[in-house]
Amino acid sequence: MKSLPAAIIEHSRLLPEGGILAPNEFLHLASRAAVDKAFSRLAKGGELMRISRGLYVAPVTGRFGKRAPATEKVVSAIASKSHQVIALSGARAANLLGLTQQVSIKEVFITGGRPRTLQFGKIQVRIEHAPQWQVALGATITGDAVRALAWLGKPHAQEAVAKLRTCLSNSDWQVLKSHRSKLPAWMAEAIEHEAAFA
Known part of the structure; x- marks a missing residue:
């Protein structure tokens, strides 16, 4: 019969x-x-990494030795396991969408x-709580657009929405437009204004 550590490693x-291992799955x-x-013991020996209370991942072995798995893959595995949306922060989304140069x-x-x-x-990675309207569209490009707008704030909303109109596909723009009633008034108004002139 396999030892417990061998069963965990297998x-x-x-x-x-980035796959998640939790002790309660081995009870x-x-x-x-x-x-x-x-x-x-496996974490002390470097065969697993403890990333949070009760959550472990296996390091990735490459030609330069062991490294942590990609954070996006770990976060995606946590989201899948917890059945919750975990998405890019507004700052990262704004940068990826070309709305800011700040990194x-x-x-x-x-x-x-x-x-x-x-x-x-x-390296520390934070997963912060956000209002439901910021995660309602999930980890999608339209969800990123909402989070980017939230991070940029009301003073930059009109300019940012105009840029989004050109960089989002037509179908993604339609999703954003149809979702505006669930957004803060200032954001909904900026989208409405752009839609009227599009």
Whole structure:
């Protein structure tokens, strides 16, 4: 029979990069104390990384040694496991959509769920709580557009919406337009104004 650490490692190898391992998924194999101890030892030995309380990932082995999995892949796995939307922060979304040249040094994501901090060695990644209207369109380009507008704020709304009108596909623009009643008044007005002149 396989040892508990061997069973955990074997399971970790079946997961894609960034796949999440949680001790409570192994309670059918041993007691809580034994499972926690096995995870702790595997993390100390560098075979797993503890990224948050009760959450572990397997490091990725490349030609330069071991590294943490890509944060986007880990965040996507957490979103899938928790059945919550976790999306780019407004600052990152605004940069990707070409609405700002500013690049955030810190990695921040937002969710409608509870906030948490992930630790990848010395790098910290924050998942912050945001109002439901910011995550209602999910981790999509139209959702990114909403979060970018929220981050840019009311003074820049009209100019930003005009830019979005040119960079979003027609179908994405229609989704944003149809969603405006669920957005703050200033944002809805900026979209309405652009739609009237489009």
